[in-house]
Amino acid sequence: MSVVTEVKPRKAVLGMPEYHPPLAGRDALRLDFNENTFAPSPKVIERLREVTAEGLTKYPEREPAERIAAAHFGLKPDEVLLTNGVDEAIHLVCCAFLEEGDEAVICTPGFFMYDVSVMMMTPNLRKVQADETLQFPFEKFVAAITERTKLIIVSSPNNPTGAVVSREHLLAIARAAPQAVLMVDEAYYHFHGETTMGDLSAVPNLLVARTFSKAYGLANLRIGMLAGNAALMKYVRKVSSPYNVNGVALDCLTVALADEDYLAWYVEQVRVGRERMMRGLDELGVPYFPSHANFVLMKIGPKHKELVAAMRAHGVLLRDRSADPGCNGSVRITIGIEEHVRIGLAALRSSLEEIGWKPVEVNVAQQSSDGEREFE
Numbered sequence: 579m580s581v582v583t584e585v586k587p588r589k590a591v592l593g594m595p596e597y598h599p600p601l602a603g604r605d606a607l608r609l610d611f612n613e614n615t616f617a618p619s620p621k622v623i624e625r626l627r628e629v630t631a632e633g634l635t636k637y638p639e640r641e642p643a644e645r646i647a648a649a650h651f652g653l654k655p656d657e658v659l660l661t662n663g664v665d666e667a668i669h670l671v672c673c674a675f676l677e678e679g680d681e682a683v684i685c686t687p688g689f690f691m692y693d694v695s696v697m698m699m700t701p702n703l704r705k706v707q708a709d710e711t712l713q714f715p716f717e718k719f720v721a722a723i724t725e726r727t728k729l730i731i732v733s734s735p736n737n738p739t740g741a742v743v744s745r746e747h748l749l750a751i752a753r754a755a756p757q758a759v760l761m762v763d764e765a766y767y768h769f770h771g772e773t774t775m776g777d778l779s780a781v782p783n784l785l786v787a788r789t790f791s792k793a794y795g796l797a798n799l800r801i802g803m804l805a806g807n808a809a810l811m812k813y814v815r816k817v818s819s820p821y822n823v824n825g826v827a828l829d830c831l832t833v834a835l836a837d838e839d840y841l842a843w844y845v846e847q848v849r850v851g852r853e854r855m856m857r858g859l860d861e862l863g864v865p866y867f868p869s870h871a872n873f874v875l876m877k878i879g880p881k882h883k884e885l886v887a888a889m890r891a892h893g894v895l896l897r898d899r900s901a902d903p904g905c906n907g908s909v910r911i912t913i914g915i916e917e918h919v920r921i922g923l924a925a926l927r928s929s930l931e932e933i934g935w936k937p938v939e940v941n942v943a944q945q946s947s948d949g950e951r952e953f954e
């Protein structure tokens with residue numbers, strides 16, 4: 579018999595959306611979640627072999643790894659917080675800065691965890707929709723900022739579009755909202771190379787988030803980083819658990835940061851692979867949004883579900899982004915190492931043929947007409 583409870587959560591919890599990414603049955607070539615498709619630095623694996631039983635019994639100490647990460651990025655230790663992935667950084671920033679009546683501004687289509695974490699604190703989430711190019715709508719975005727805006731989150735490069743926001747535009751957004759925190763999500767920084775990390779000391783309301791899930795290949799360890807001036811970071815640190823990141827992840831991070839050659843190799847694989855993928859899509863006649871990240875969003879049209887199923891049958895996972903606002907008929911493919919790009923493209927060629935896909939089926943103007951959101 580199931581227990582019936584009269585206990586209700588906060589109103590915001592009842593109203594917030596849920597995020598259920600399709601994580602089941604991923605025993606195939608993972609071109610669906612923008613992870614590193616191959617491996618972290620081999621030095622990380624060596625470090626994992628050194629994990630001891632006694633070591634696992636100890637609570638993790640975050641500060642030593644934080645000092646190493648801060649030095650690595652040219653920051654002071656009190657300007658850095660290591661987090662349980664950028665997901666936790668987003669959550670902590672929302673907890674630290676958003677009151678119930680405050681407004682937050684994001685761009686859509688974008689990363690769905692922003693919706694979840696913001697709406698946990700306030701229903702006033704302003705979503706600024708990109709036009710059919712899916713480029714960042716700078717003027718519209720600035721116009722959505724009001725005196726009640728307390729948090730702005732901008733991802734550059736953006737997921738799922740692969741579009742970027744220039745440093746000049748980001749700094750202009752920070753200036754337009756001095757009462758608000760601007761969190762720049764640089765989860766895909768390595769695949770583009772432009773950052774606002776160097777502006778942290780001059781811009782008093784700027785936070786920058788970096789993940790180690792993508793280029794570094796540590797998604798399963800759950801580790802990310804939030805950086806900002808010491809005054810802002812003090813508030814975020816206050817709402818964080820002292821044990822938010824496990825000790826194995828902390829140890830592995832320091833090793834991964836030191837292996838710069840490995841990181842450079844992986845990033846180059848993706849940069850070359852991305853060009854190859856975009857050229858391959860051109861040859862196949864598949865329209866796509868030019869990407870600055872480790873994925874490409876393709877415009878498949880009404881056969882988007884059929885394509886994802888056909889690719890799965892070929893052992894390759896893709897992510898259907900059709901339910902994202904403005905992305906009707908769109909499917910995202912992750913770019914990994916050379917071999918994985920080759921397999922992905924070959925499977926794509928076969929799958930498009932099998933489902934009888936024709937370029938003419940894509941009508942961008944009809945986008946977002948059947949935009950039922952699945953929250954994946």
Ligand SMILES: Cc1ncc(COP(=O)(O)O)c(C=O)c1O
Pocket residue numbers: 611612662663664665666689733736737763765788789790791797801802
């Ligand atoms: C834009 C963006 N930010 C953050 C994340 C989450 O990163 P993490 O694995 O560090 O939680 C993702 C993951 O897909 C993402 O696309």
